[in-house]
Amino acid sequence: MIDKTVVTLTEAVAHIKDGDTVFIAGFGDAGNPTELVHALIDQGAKDLTLVNNNSGNGFVGLAALLNTGRVRKMICSYPRSSHSVVFEELYHAGKIELETIPQGTLAERIRAAGAGIAGFYTPTSAGTPLAEGKEIRHFDGRDHVLERPLAADVALIKAETADRWGNLTYRLAARNFGPIMCMAAKCTIVQTRKLVPLGDIPPEQVVTPSIFVDRVVEVPHPMSERNAILNGEHYP
Amino acid sequence: MIDKTVVTLTEAVAHIKDGDTVFIAGFGDAGNPTELVHALIDQGAKDLTLVNNNSGNGFVGLAALLNTGRVRKMICSYPRSSHSVVFEELYHAGKIELETIPQGTLAERIRAAGAGIAGFYTPTSAGTPLAEGKEIRHFDGRDHVLERPLAADVALIKAETADRWGNLTYRLAARNFGPIMCMAAKCTIVQTRKLVPLGDIPPEQVVTPSIFVDRVVEVPHPMSERNAILNGEHYP
Amino acid sequence: MTDGLTREQVAWRIAQDMVDGSFVNLGIGQPELVANFLPEDREIIFHSENGILGMGPEPAPGEEDEELINAGKKPITLLPGGAIFHHADSFAMIRGGHIDACVLGAFQVAENGDLANWSTGGSGMVPAVGGAMDLAVGAKRVLVMTDHCTKTGEPKLVEKCSYPLTGTGVVNTVYTDLAVIDVTREGFLVRERVDSLSFEELQNRTGARLTLANDWRPLTAF
Amino acid sequence: MTDGLTREQVAWRIAQDMVDGSFVNLGIGQPELVANFLPEDREIIFHSENGILGMGPEPAPGEEDEELINAGKKPITLLPGGAIFHHADSFAMIRGGHIDACVLGAFQVAENGDLANWSTGGSGMVPAVGGAMDLAVGAKRVLVMTDHCTKTGEPKLVEKCSYPLTGTGVVNTVYTDLAVIDVTREGFLVRERVDSLSFEELQNRTGARLTLANDWRPLTAF
Numbered sequence: 076m077i078d079k080t081v082v083t084l085t086e087a088v089a090h091i092k093d094g095d096t097v098f099i100a101g102f103g104d105a106g107n108p109t110e111l112v113h114a115l116i117d118q119g120a121k122d123l124t125l126v127n128n129n130s131g132n133g134f135v136g137l138a139a140l141l142n143t144g145r146v147r148k149m150i151c152s153y154p155r156s157s158h159s160v161v162f163e164e165l166y167h168a169g170k171i172e173l174e175t176i177p178q179g180t181l182a183e184r185i186r187a188a189g190a191g192i193a194g195f196y197t198p199t200s201a202g203t204p205l206a207e208g209k210e211i212r213h214f215d216g217r218d219h220v221l222e223r224p225l226a227a228d229v230a231l232i233k234a235e236t237a238d239r240w241g242n243l244t245y246r247l248a249a250r251n252f253g254p255i256m257c258m259a260a261k262c263t264i265v266q267t268r269k270l271v272p273l274g275d276i277p278p279e280q281v282v283t284p285s286i287f288v289d290r291v292v293e294v295p296h297p298m299s300e301r302n303a304i305l306n307g308e309h310y311p
Numbered sequence: 312m313i314d315k316t317v318v319t320l321t322e323a324v325a326h327i328k329d330g331d332t333v334f335i336a337g338f339g340d341a342g343n344p345t346e347l348v349h350a351l352i353d354q355g356a357k358d359l360t361l362v363n364n365n366s367g368n369g370f371v372g373l374a375a376l377l378n379t380g381r382v383r384k385m386i387c388s389y390p391r392s393s394h395s396v397v398f399e400e401l402y403h404a405g406k407i408e409l410e411t412i413p414q415g416t417l418a419e420r421i422r423a424a425g426a427g428i429a430g431f432y433t434p435t436s437a438g439t440p441l442a443e444g445k446e447i448r449h450f451d452g453r454d455h456v457l458e459r460p461l462a463a464d465v466a467l468i469k470a471e472t473a474d475r476w477g478n479l480t481y482r483l484a485a486r487n488f489g490p491i492m493c494m495a496a497k498c499t500i501v502q503t504r505k506l507v508p509l510g511d512i513p514p515e516q517v518v519t520p521s522i523f524v525d526r527v528v529e530v531p532h533p534m535s536e537r538n539a540i541l542n543g544e545h546y547p
Numbered sequence: 548m549t550d551g552l553t554r555e556q557v558a559w560r561i562a563q564d565m566v567d568g569s570f571v572n573l574g575i576g577q578p579e580l581v582a583n584f585l586p587e588d589r590e591i592i593f594h595s596e597n598g599i600l601g602m603g604p605e606p607a608p609g610e611e612d613e614e615l616i617n618a619g620k621k622p623i624t625l626l627p628g629g630a631i632f633h634h635a636d637s638f639a640m641i642r643g644g645h646i647d648a649c650v651l652g653a654f655q656v657a658e659n660g661d662l663a664n665w666s667t668g669g670s671g672m673v674p675a676v677g678g679a680m681d682l683a684v685g686a687k688r689v690l691v692m693t694d695h696c697t698k699t700g701e702p703k704l705v706e707k708c709s710y711p712l713t714g715t716g717v718v719n720t721v722y723t724d725l726a727v728i729d730v731t732r733e734g735f736l737v738r739e740r741v742d743s744l745s746f747e748e749l750q751n752r753t754g755a756r757l758t759l760a761n762d763w764r765p766l767t768a769f
Numbered sequence: 770m771t772d773g774l775t776r777e778q779v780a781w782r783i784a785q786d787m788v789d790g791s792f793v794n795l796g797i798g799q800p801e802l803v804a805n806f807l808p809e810d811r812e813i814i815f816h817s818e819n820g821i822l823g824m825g826p827e828p829a830p831g832e833e834d835e836e837l838i839n840a841g842k843k844p845i846t847l848l849p850g851g852a853i854f855h856h857a858d859s860f861a862m863i864r865g866g867h868i869d870a871c872v873l874g875a876f877q878v879a880e881n882g883d884l885a886n887w888s889t890g891g892s893g894m895v896p897a898v899g900g901a902m903d904l905a906v907g908a909k910r911v912l913v914m915t916d917h918c919t920k921t922g923e924p925k926l927v928e929k930c931s932y933p934l935t936g937t938g939v940v941n942t943v944y945t946d947l948a949v950i951d952v953t954r955e956g957f958l959v960r961e962r963v964d965s966l967s968f969e970e971l972q973n974r975t976g977a978r979l980t981l982a983n984d985w986r987p988l989t990a991f
Contacts, residue, residue: 274849415860510627
């Protein structure tokens with residue numbers, strides 16, 4: 076029988092290794108797998124490369140993981156916000172590498188990794204500093220940049236509902252990078268608000284099909300990163 | 312006010328021009344926009360290039376359009392089936408061009424056109440006759456083929472529900488090529504079983520968002536191509 | 548700027564050019580103001596990079612939902628007809644040429660349409676680009692909303708951008724507090740300008756040659 | 770073939786090698802038989818190219834739904850947990866290496882793993898490939914189900930394919946009516962063979978050199 080559910084967050088992240096590349100889904104306050112990230116902090120893996128659209132806020136979730144000093148490199152499109160103090164300090168102190176990628180290229184590189192595409196040509200960033208060192212090629216009257224897939228060892232994902240096969244739905248804008256990150260990680264770990272019986276998600280409403288998911292843990296009442304940041308909370 | 316609905320099939324296909332490339336969604340008996348194809352036959356545009364996974368069955372729908380002699384070229388992955396008599400006759404008589412594309416490459420080329428990707432490298436078909444004349448490049452230890460986007464002037468699509476903005480859902484396996492063809496055509500024309508009020512499709516259940524759709528016509532009781540073929544029906 | 552329009556007035560002016568039924572992406576910050584000034588007879592579908600079509604107005608206080616936010620990470624609402632999709636699909640819409648117009652801010656716009664709006668290139672800055680480069684190359688019309696000059700009086704419309712580029716040859720029209728200016732093959736073409744300045748005074752505040760359109764009109768707002 | 774297994778027996782043999790919990794694509798035609806012989810203790814999720822995961826058995830007569838069909842265009846059912854997606858996502862699963870195993874038919878398999886199964890190259894044939902090339906390069910394990918020889922007695926396991934290729938170096942294991950043969954760096958390795966033939970007789974019916982595995986076993990079926 077297929078049962079991808081695990082009972083504890085600890086178990087869910089147990090196998091993450093030093094040196095792994097980790098996708099962390101979420102955009103703004105929507106779709107952050109905060110409990111999984113905190114479990115990863117407790118687990119202790121180091122020398123990590125993280126991929127997220129941003130670079131964390133306050134001192135919880137992704138920012139708290141950065142704050143442990145166990146992240147070697149951050150890959151994102153926008154590593155700056157009103158609350159991204161941890162990243163900015165590490166960056167200015169030269170303690171973390173940064174790869175800035177246009178948001179659409181970031182998304183497409185992740186999808187390419189999941190879809191078995193070894194490279195693609197995009198007009199985005201042609202003629203800008205972010206295309207430096209990349210192959211440029213002219214198609215259809217304009218310059219395009221060759222971009223390579225971006226895969227990860229692990230994806231940490233927040234879903235709304237999940238079943239034991241690993242089918243997922245997401246709530247509203249919490250979808251964001253979730254579906255494509257699930258596609259492109261060797262091991263996709265999901266925290267879900269609701270674990271539902273197989274068949275409860277209508278087949279036409281499945282957003283991430285089971286094939287892209289490896290582990291599911293139920294977290295019925297995930298924390299609000301926004302409230303935690305407003306309250307000045309630190310993890311751990 | 313945005314209202315993409317049109318009342319008649321005639322109106323829906325009125326602007327299709329001689330020489331157009333036309334996507335026709337559908338796979339097997341699922342998702343064929345048969346009524347739109349028949350309206351296109353009545354409309355009379357010629358010198359068409361058609362894109363579908365197959366090449367039509369019996370003497371209705373796509374096969375009936377081929378049978379008018381107005382199709383210059385067929386692009387598909389599998390132009391052969393137990394009922395594809397019209398295409399086979401035209402092909403053997405040298406009256407139609409054929410481009411055979413692996414099914415996944417066909418789907419990805421269509422998506423690329425919709426997504427603004429000017430080219431992509433796929434391992435599919437490397438080392439086979441279908442890669443002849445194409446650029447081959449080595450990535451990650453294996454050969455890849457450079458494939459270019461495949462766009463169309465018009466897409467003919469069958470949906471289950473649609474609203475006046477053009478949001479769509481599809482029923483079961485009738486989804487197949489629909490969502491990606493909607494993305495990659497200059498004008499996407501949809502026949503839908505049900506036209507529903509704006510807001511009736513929950514935002515998380517929209518499969519094709521409104522931005523990819525241009526015209527919607529309600530066809531509450533679409534014909535069964537399977538029954539028509541079994542009954543030996545011809546259109547017109 | 549006593550010489551020109553307020554930001555709200557510039558937003559109003561841009562809103563008047565939004566075509567009924569079009570799909571529009573408003574950049575984070577000032578461009579978001581445009582949504583407040585849409586003529587009532589126009590139905591515009593707003594796109595947000597984080598996977599949303601059909602954004603509605605800000606929610607009433609207390610009605611915010613942390614999982615319904617826009618690209619600027621602010622709470623929003625969804626109109627009937629709204630749709631949710633993932634990031635790759637969202638940028639397929641942008642890069643694939645499906646967005647009719649976007650409104651972006653700018654550090655500089657060059658007379659050939661080059662846009663610089665993501666970095667001043669300072670060595671101390673963290674390089675952060677977000678979705679700006681995708682919007683710049685992908686939207687059918689790229690509209691720029693900006694002050695005509697920087698706070699220190701430097702022109703933002705220039706012959707050649709000195710800041711790192713966001714995109715090359717991408718800008719269609721610039722809306723400033725002083726003028727509405729199309730980017731044409733012959734460079735900056737002034738379509739509208741405020742009455743309070745002469746054309747020469749406008750030219751003096753601009754870092755590239757301006758041409759006044761034959762059918763130019765006074766730039767006015769609500 | 771009185772010397773070997775029936776098609777149903779070969780399908781049964783392949784079914785025994787399906788790993789519990791794996792995602793499997795069965796090619797159109799003979800490979801579809803494999804689904805009928807799965808051991809009851811294994812939960813396998815079947816994928817169909819036309820956007821389906823979780824295919825169940827054939828519907829009862831009268832229960833068919835024209836909009837619920839498989840890649841072979843035959844009516845199917847969906848199991849609880851099944852999912853529907855579009856063609857690009859479906860082939861992302863295939864090409865992206867997410868399918869644990871596929872079972873394909875073959876005209877020829879070469880000792881280096883080359884597969885020819887889509888065209889005999891005849892000038893009168895309409896070239897039709899479907900999803901075979903994607904499955905050949907994308908599935909983690911490519912299993913071939915085939916008669917050991919053609920109806921006219923020609924070997925289908927060969928040194929080099931003479932028919933147009935489907936993929937190069939892609940086949941992992943070949944299941945025939947006479948043997949189960951792995952494709953290794955050293956060529957064809959016989960893991961199992963029917964008792965009714967000697968190894969020499971098997972070699973005589975094969976167009977490339979066979980090696981008998983040290984731990985080879987008799988090929989038997991239900």
